Amino acid sequence: MDVDEIIANMVENDILKYPQQVSLNNLLGSFDCTGSTGNEHKSSTTPPFPSNPSYAELKNHLAQFCILPNRCRASKQHYSDLIQVHSIMLYGPRGCGKKTAVHSIATELNALIFHLSANNLNGKYMGKYGPTRLIHMIFTVASMHEYCPVVIFLEDCEKFMLNSKNKKKAPKGGPVRFMKDLQTYKNKCLSFKDRVVIVGTSSEPDKIDVKQCKKFFDKILCFPYPNYFDRYLFWKAFLQSRLVTVNIAKKIEEVVDLSSLCKLSEGFTAADIKLSVEKLRKPTLISACNEVNETSMECFLVKALGEINDCDENILKIAEFTNKILSVDTSHDPNCSPSST
16 A cells, blocks of 8 residues: 555545644643642642643643654754653643644644544454554654654543553443554654654543553643633633624723632633633623623623532542652563653
8 A cells, every 4th residue: 555545544534634723822821930730629638749730831841842853854853862752641631721732733843643532443443453554554654754744643542541440341443452553663663763743632541551651651741720820811811802703892801800710710621711701692791891780791701610520530530640650660661661740
């Protein structure tokens, strides 16, 4: 099978695609200067774990590990002696920007995306050699300079490397059957010259086989629940954009108390905040802007957010996974690549 046939096959199966055009600057977030990141939700039932990185730090990590070394062949040569990261995992609650981060990496690199997910792979490439065939096709294209750089996106990567408890429940035609070949091709086919980044995302890291995870991913980053400063930026950006769409020429600070919204929205993600703003109706906006009812917008937004159902449970799962990542020892395994959080 030649390269054109390989590309046609993967396009038909919705695996090879162009990224959504999202700049790294679209990842909103600031540095946390108070040292409170990761501690806002801590309770007596939450195990101790290091403070999570701020969103600004995460953007720096993505640029350092994924974007700058793979801009061009010259930059790859320059960074190869300093940074050799071919795979990175992003984990955290749903709606915290992991998928946006993947597309921003691909956009900044002007890269193709090989999108591997349960929806794309269930029931496809079956048989004994089906998984090997797909992974071989992906790395064949990725190794050709005219198609580089390439981002291999493992969405919900916990489904590729399930622990023993969850593997029993996994469907036979699911993504877990591709993991052995992914590990083999990553170890044997990627050199420091290849501009290939494997990015995995997970919202349920408690289902992952931790040793296999550390063996496969060179870097592991946590996307936490946004802190107060991040939520302030989210509310400001989303609400200001909403005012523009309804042709209201006012600054959002004049219309709504952002500080109160930040406090009331603790435990919500960027996606939650954006969804609540999208539900904001034009009459409510006009009423608030004309000071007919100063609290109408705040009341509506808080009501739209609803109740937090699984926030505390997610925090606990993420904290436990972070502890496992930091404590698991894979140094005895010669095939294990170095990892860090």
